[in-house]
Amino acid sequence: MQATQNDVQIKGAFKQFGSSVVLNGIDLEVKQGELLTLLGPSGCGKTTTLNLIAGFLEADAGEVFIKGKNVTKVPPYKRDLGMVFQTYSLFPHMTVYENLSFGLKLRKVPKADQEAKISRALKLVKMLGLEHRYPRELSGGQRQRVAIARALVVEPELLLLDEPLSNLDAKLRHELRVEIKRLQKEIGVTTIFVTHDQEEALSMSDRVVVMNGGKIEQISSPTDIYNHPNTEFVFNFIGKANSFEGKVTAVDRQQITVKMDQDITHVDVKNIMGIDRACAVGDEVKLYIRPEKIHIVSKEEVGQAFIELHKAKVTQINYLGTSWEIDVNMLGKSIQILTSDYNSTWQVGSEVYVGWNPSEIMLMKK
Numbered sequence: 001m002q003a004t005q006n007d008v009q010i011k012g013a014f015k016q017f018g019s020s021v022v023l024n025g026i027d028l029e030v031k032q033g034e035l036l037t038l039l040g041p042s043g044c045g046k047t048t049t050l051n052l053i054a055g056f057l058e059a060d061a062g063e064v065f066i067k068g069k070n071v072t073k074v075p076p077y078k079r080d081l082g083m084v085f086q087t088y089s090l091f092p093h094m095t096v097y098e099n100l101s102f103g104l105k106l107r108k109v110p111k112a113d114q115e116a117k118i119s120r121a122l123k124l125v126k127m128l129g130l131e132h133r134y135p136r137e138l139s140g141g142q143r144q145r146v147a148i149a150r151a152l153v154v155e156p157e158l159l160l161l162d163e164p165l166s167n168l169d170a171k172l173r174h175e176l177r178v179e180i181k182r183l184q185k186e187i188g189v190t191t192i193f194v195t196h197d198q199e200e201a202l203s204m205s206d207r208v209v210v211m212n213g214g215k216i217e218q219i220s221s222p223t224d225i226y227n228h229p230n231t232e233f234v235f236n237f238i239g240k241a242n243s244f245e246g247k248v249t250a251v252d253r254q255q256i257t258v259k260m261d262q263d264i265t266h267v268d269v270k271n272i273m274g275i276d277r278a279c280a281v282g283d284e285v286k287l288y289i290r291p292e293k294i295h296i297v298s299k300e301e302v303g304q305a306f307i308e309l310h311k312a313k314v315t316q317i318n319y320l321g322t323s324w325e326i327d328v329n330m331l332g333k334s335i336q337i338l339t340s341d342y343n344s345t346w347q348v349g350s351e352v353y354v355g356w357n358p359s360e361i362m363l364m365k366k
Contacts (some may be wrong), residue, residue: 046196046211081158082159085159093134127145285366
């Protein structure tokens with residue numbers, strides 16, 4: 001694929017700080033008009049990747065392309081991008097209007113055009129009427145809206161957002177992530193968003209890049225990342241996970257049979273994780289399943305079940321408001337189940353059966 005087919009392309013980026021390798025030869029392509037999120041734990045390389053694109057850092061090896069142009073040696077102010085930081089980074093001595101006009105003046109936008117551009121940007125972020133306030137007179141959410149407007153007012157080719165919601169409370173984070181997604185689709189600007197928050201990444205993105213230890217673990221849509229992770233790290237990092245160990249006893253074209261202690265379960269062949277995506281009889285494997293994918297039935301309902309079942313005992317029940325979190329002991333292991341269909345016969349100490357569809361459990365060779 002040629003660089004000109006993408007708004008951003010990184011080829012073989014390597015970056016080291018002292019003895020610490022923070023980027024280990026990553027390749028990345030960002031499609032025109034998409035919202036792509038770099039997701040991962042602290043120190044995984046996501047902000048370093050963003051800074052390479054912005055021009056704040058230069059890779060020790062590798063190249064960066066924007067709109068098909070090699071910008072590896074091009075300074076940030078010549079890259080035609082807008083950036084929003086975690087800490088707002090507004091000029092405290094300037095009003096909202098002056099903060100937005102600053103970038104326009106640097107670009108020598110005629111004064112007659114500045115007011116229309118500023119009004120349009122403030123309208124997009126729902127901040128019209130607050131032009132003459134100073135940052136200290138705004139709430140945290142309002143300051144971040146102004147920071148977004150300041151990045152958009154210059155009509156950049158590329159919008160970069162580095163953990164812009166992490167300093168806000170939960171309610172404001174939710175409101176602003178909805179607003180950012182709406183803005184991005186309305187304007188159509190190619191956007192790269194950095195976060196360590198899985199919910200933000202899954203709810204906002206067209207595609208998610210999961211990073212770990214300076215490498216890219218997986219790039220895919222939010223639904224694929226969650227339901228079909230490529231690696232053990234991705235499965236465990238994206239949402240909660242239950243795991244089991246077992247040995248493969250049979251393999252056919254559709255399913256794999258796995259023995260777990262004294263129980264047997266089946267896994268769809270398409271749910272094998274890893275590079276080769278294959279396994280054979282005798283392989284030691286790990287099985288993974290999401291808490292919401294596990295079904296729980298009482299002993300009286302066993303005959304009506306349409307899935308294979310395993311004996312378990314309820315050890316804890318937690319009410320979460322919109323759902324119930326039920327812990328059970330199965331095969332001597334604590335398993336977590338998330339369900340919105342609570343049955344009052346399920347009590348701590350109750351003997352129940354749990355099960356899942358073969359299409360909902362993932363397998364990886366040990």
